[in-house]
Amino acid sequence: MRQIEAAVTANNEVMPGVYLTWMESPQLVAQPGQFFMVRCGGYFLRRPLSLHQLEGDRLAFLFSVVGKGSYWLSQRQVGDRVDLLGPLGRGYSILPAAHNLLLVAGGIGIAPLRFLADVAVKQEKKVTLLMGASSKVNLLPEEQLSRGLLTDGVLPWNINIIKVTDDGSEGLKGLATDVIVNYIDDTDQIFACGPVGMYQALVRYSHQFPKLKSVQVSLEVRMGCGLGVCYGCTVKTKMGLKQVCRDGPVFDLEDILWDELDF
Numbered sequence: 001m002r003q004i005e006a007a008v009t010a011n012n013e014v015m016p017g018v019y020l021t022w023m024e025s026p027q028l029v030a031q032p033g034q035f036f037m038v039r040c041g042g043y044f045l046r047r048p049l050s051l052h053q054l055e056g057d058r059l060a061f062l063f064s065v066v067g068k069g070s071y072w073l074s075q076r077q078v079g080d081r082v083d084l085l086g087p088l089g090r091g092y093s094i095l096p097a098a099h100n101l102l103l104v105a106g107g108i109g110i111a112p113l114r115f116l117a118d119v120a121v122k123q124e125k126k127v128t129l130l131m132g133a134s135s136k137v138n139l140l141p142e143e144q145l146s147r148g149l150l151t152d153g154v155l156p157w158n159i160n161i162i163k164v165t166d167d168g169s170e171g172l173k174g175l176a177t178d179v180i181v182n183y184i185d186d187t188d189q190i191f192a193c194g195p196v197g198m199y200q201a202l203v204r205y206s207h208q209f210p211k212l213k214s215v216q217v218s219l220e221v222r223m224g225c226g227l228g229v230c231y232g233c234t235v236k237t238k239m240g241l242k243q244v245c246r247d248g249p250v251f252d253l254e255d256i257l258w259d260e261l262d263f
């Protein structure tokens with residue numbers, strides 16, 4: 001973990017209220033699912049954002065504008081400097097024995113899964129990305145998905161993308177969790193990022209598929225420090241109390257006591 005003064009190199013609204021911000025940083029080693037605590041202007045608390053892409057000395061965040069901090073970040077111009085702390089936490093881990101990976105994104109949950117997809121493709125895994133959103137306009141456009149490191153000459157970004165929208169305006173109609181069953185047969189590992197309701201549906205599904213080696217989910221809770229100091233992010237797990245910022249944000253689905261979550 002380090003503190004970085006990263007310079008903004010691009011900042012664009014890629015979906016309504018959702019920004020993709022690229023920054024120049026020193027070369028970093030990071031795991032998909034790890035996050036940075038971002039100082040947003042004069043606000044005392046830093047805001048956690050997942051690493052969306054990492055490409056040499058450039059990194060990207062994909063974020064929704066929901067309040068003052070994310071609004072501040074959305075207004076940064078090329079050349080502005082942003083104070084980052086990270087990479088933090090424990091990210092997703094791909095089992096060496098897993099070949100067929102199913103990535104399930106609910107809404108802005110696509111943010112860390114893009115980086116995971118890049119890493120998985122480099123490891124020559126077979127990747128299916130199930131991307132769910134309320135409507136067509138809230139699905140990350142394909143030109144954004146296919147842009148970056150892998151299409152700039154390193155590897156083709158060759159994954160199977162399944163789109164699902166609540167209103168049926170693009171792809172399949174329904175919730176991402178409604179259609180998981182269609183893609184799960186050959187799946188060795190599931191990686192998910194989305195709302196808690198999506199994870200609770202996964203709890204119900206995963207028992208039906210004994211072939212699945214693991215299901216990992218990223219928990220989004222309000223964070224004070226992001227460093228294991230304030231205990232503001234504590235959750236109950238089968239192994240006792242855990243801090244999302246330090247022991248997570250990625251956990252095994254089966255380890256979380258879902259009925260006792262209070263967020």
Ligand SMILES: Cc1cc2nc3c(=O)[nH]c(=O)nc-3n(C[C@H](O)[C@H](O)[C@H](O)COP(=O)(O)OP(=O)(O)OC[C@H]3O[C@@H](n4cnc5c(N)ncnc54)[C@H](O)[C@@H]3O)c2cc1C
Nearest residue numbers: 047048049050062063064066067068069070111221222249
């Ligand atoms: C590990 C981690 C990774 C994250 N990665 C991303 C990401 O890649 N992209 C992204 O868009 N968001 C991500 N988030 C959520 C993001 O941190 C919050 O949206 C952000 O902190 C809001 O700051 P704000 O100042 O704009 O809003 P605030 O003014 O602080 O709050 C505005 C509203 O957002 C809600 N809110 C604030 N923080 C959170 C939170 N952590 N979870 C749920 N609701 C919250 C508040 O309850 C309030 O209703 C992540 C959260 C965590 C814990």
Ligand code: FES
Nearest residue numbers: 226228230231245
């Ligand atoms: S956010 Fe402070 S301990 Fe996790």
